[in-house]
Amino acid sequence: MKIRILKHDLNESIQHVSKAISSRTTIPILTGIKLDVNFQGMTLTASDTDISIQAFIPAEDNNKQIVQVERSGSVVLPAKFFVEIIKKLPSQEIEMEVLDGFQTLIRSGSTDIQMVGMDPEEFPVLPSIEEDQIVTIPGDLLRNMIKGTAFSISANETSPILTGVLWNLNDSKFKFVATDRHRLASRTVGLTTAEDIRFSNIVISGKTLNELSKIIPDQNTHVDIVVADNQVLFKIDRVLFYSRILDGTYPDTSKIIPTTYKTELVLDTKKLSDSIDRAYLLSREEKTNIVRLQTMEDGTIEISSSSSELGKVTEQIEVVQFTGDPLRISFNSKYMLDVLKVVESEQLHIGFTGAMSPIILKPVDDSQSLYLILPYRTTN
Amino acid sequence: MKIRILKHDLNESIQHVSKAISSRTTIPILTGIKLDVNFQGMTLTASDTDISIQAFIPAEDNNKQIVQVERSGSVVLPAKFFVEIIKKLPSQEIEMEVLDGFQTLIRSGSTDIQMVGMDPEEFPVLPSIEEDQIVTIPGDLLRNMIKGTAFSISANETSPILTGVLWNLNDSKFKFVATDRHRLASRTVGLTTAEDIRFSNIVISGKTLNELSKIIPDQNTHVDIVVADNQVLFKIDRVLFYSRILDGTYPDTSKIIPTTYKTELVLDTKKLSDSIDRAYLLSREEKTNIVRLQTMEDGTIEISSSSSELGKVTEQIEVVQFTGDPLRISFNSKYMLDVLKVVESEQLHIGFTGAMSPIILKPVDDSQSLYLILPYRTTN
Numbered sequence: 227m228k229i230r231i232l233k234h235d236l237n238e239s240i241q242h243v244s245k246a247i248s249s250r251t252t253i254p255i256l257t258g259i260k261l262d263v264n265f266q267g268m269t270l271t272a273s274d275t276d277i278s279i280q281a282f283i284p285a286e287d288n289n290k291q292i293v294q295v296e297r298s299g300s301v302v303l304p305a306k307f308f309v310e311i312i313k314k315l316p317s318q319e320i321e322m323e324v325l326d327g328f329q330t331l332i333r334s335g336s337t338d339i340q341m342v343g344m345d346p347e348e349f350p351v352l353p354s355i356e357e358d359q360i361v362t363i364p365g366d367l368l369r370n371m372i373k374g375t376a377f378s379i380s381a382n383e384t385s386p387i388l389t390g391v392l393w394n395l396n397d398s399k400f401k402f403v404a405t406d407r408h409r410l411a412s413r414t415v416g417l418t419t420a421e422d423i424r425f426s427n428i429v430i431s432g433k434t435l436n437e438l439s440k441i442i443p444d445q446n447t448h449v450d451i452v453v454a455d456n457q458v459l460f461k462i463d464r465v466l467f468y469s470r471i472l473d474g475t476y477p478d479t480s481k482i483i484p485t486t487y488k489t490e491l492v493l494d495t496k497k498l499s500d501s502i503d504r505a506y507l508l509s510r511e512e513k514t515n516i517v518r519l520q521t522m523e524d525g526t527i528e529i530s531s532s533s534s535e536l537g538k539v540t541e542q543i544e545v546v547q548f549t550g551d552p553l554r555i556s557f558n559s560k561y562m563l564d565v566l567k568v569v570e571s572e573q574l575h576i577g578f579t580g581a582m583s584p585i586i587l588k589p590v591d592d593s594q595s596l597y598l599i600l601p602y603r604t605t606n
Numbered sequence: 607m608k609i610r611i612l613k614h615d616l617n618e619s620i621q622h623v624s625k626a627i628s629s630r631t632t633i634p635i636l637t638g639i640k641l642d643v644n645f646q647g648m649t650l651t652a653s654d655t656d657i658s659i660q661a662f663i664p665a666e667d668n669n670k671q672i673v674q675v676e677r678s679g680s681v682v683l684p685a686k687f688f689v690e691i692i693k694k695l696p697s698q699e700i701e702m703e704v705l706d707g708f709q710t711l712i713r714s715g716s717t718d719i720q721m722v723g724m725d726p727e728e729f730p731v732l733p734s735i736e737e738d739q740i741v742t743i744p745g746d747l748l749r750n751m752i753k754g755t756a757f758s759i760s761a762n763e764t765s766p767i768l769t770g771v772l773w774n775l776n777d778s779k780f781k782f783v784a785t786d787r788h789r790l791a792s793r794t795v796g797l798t799t800a801e802d803i804r805f806s807n808i809v810i811s812g813k814t815l816n817e818l819s820k821i822i823p824d825q826n827t828h829v830d831i832v833v834a835d836n837q838v839l840f841k842i843d844r845v846l847f848y849s850r851i852l853d854g855t856y857p858d859t860s861k862i863i864p865t866t867y868k869t870e871l872v873l874d875t876k877k878l879s880d881s882i883d884r885a886y887l888l889s890r891e892e893k894t895n896i897v898r899l900q901t902m903e904d905g906t907i908e909i910s911s912s913s914s915e916l917g918k919v920t921e922q923i924e925v926v927q928f929t930g931d932p933l934r935i936s937f938n939s940k941y942m943l944d945v946l947k948v949v950e951s952e953q954l955h956i957g958f959t960g961a962m963s964p965i966i967l968k969p970v971d972d973s974q975s976l977y978l979i980l981p982y983r984t985t986n
Binding site: 500 | 720722916918
């Protein structure tokens, strides 16, 4: 392999694939990024076995030469050093040459680097995925669905299936669900797919989806999703992102979501968020995050928290609408704040079926999102 | 105590004094901020015994009422919660009232807070300092002198005196020195003080000086410095910052600084910095940070580092000026980068007296700064 390449393009692709590099891998070859060069361009690959990312840099793009290939070939270079040094090279042009034993020379301006390369034959082969069923989704919509659900996954590795986000596609409705048994988040979106494309019980690691989010560009992009037996492939421009599907059956969460309420509130999202944030500050010191919500006789609600050491916070909030029974309920304010952070609607509908039953939050402007928080059982 | 106060002013003063709050204190009263209110205004005090900070909020400033005092008094409030909740209160006006047993009510908009206060009598009394000898220094100059020296203090608590910055004032020349035995930084500045003000062997914790830096405003401010027996007092507008002087005698560093050189280089600061940064990336992986500098026959210099696992980086730099003997020397590149980060001069003079002798760095535009780095003894 012997090439000249533009620093900007190489760096951008390195940044993409480096998201698959794990600092904790015990497999030496996976500490590297694989480069494959042919006369079409350069392909970069990185993998931590759960995620694999591939980025392609074309030899020419829009009549601009990006990679000038003198000799094709492959090599695996140590990721951490490679990622950082390319960013800091002095010139916009980089020469790379692989010598015997995968010794790699990198030249830029008056900087000369010899890098100890590894054998590309040792690098795992990416899964081959049949691309017969493709779901296409706008990039910003996918990012939004991830943001609106992945925060509710379980951090506890003892039930691995709950560290993922459940996907279902049926009748062109694409639904994401995440729960850690204390709270749940779900978002549904309508897609214009071929009607025969459907899948269920596809569970993808929440962490992986957050990494994917970072790669989706801000501009108008579409992401192609291909679901295979045990892998999902995301195609974003010239980047391929492979993720393992988590093993196991996701619990049925439909039964725990109440459909009728005894008390219903419509509140201003920002006002509620600010109030709970203040009450949270105090409850956090108690490590419990417990905050209480109580309907008042004058039609307002009161948010409060208390700590024997520090004192008490009491907040009065006007409600936009209040129907049903008076109520007094306690919950984890951190969970509530997590929901309020992703709600974009100005007003929020909250439904209660009693002090021991799930709290259901729905943005008023968005019937496709639903959040559930289990209340705390408190004695007073 | 019963007052109304503007949130902005209270918050600003809280931010200042909270820099003296230590999360690791074992003295309960020092987890609090003391408020003292009289008809002139409010004084806030916080202390971790090494540092004490006091901020004053006048009842009126520029004909604007900031504190409206109905009843004077004092209380100590739990710092962490107080600092965060005041920032987040909904209204620009805050009411505070201290009840029996130092129970404190705070009201703002529709937020009500009861805070468990502590007895102000338990709070340590600040040292009284005779203000007969005052040194006045522009705020940005003091900040610059701290930034240019404090990075060279020792992080090792086994020689406490080296965790401080040495101050000497003599003939209106104010000098800062810091060293960790491997490197040294010194800056001197001329001040227009009364000629009879002088002091020596005043050593102040580098960490404390960094905290002080954060309080000095960006605008044209002057800082008054009062040096007493075992305390230094900094007066910055309405903030008083007290720091303990470290016990012990600072080592005499004057003898280790060579005054004649065998090799002298003048280099472009930015070019040197970029080159060493790249060589550092590799040397860092070896944990030693060793980088080699070598003069070449063609009049340039070569910067290089190598790692058996990763490879080698070689950098060629043109020199502005080169006099004396050829040289090959190894040093800790992290120490060199620390110096290069604080040098503002475009060119740098480096003097060497041999591969085993201290390296002396001086900004070309600034004769008052001097940096020393001890070389590594390497076998090749």
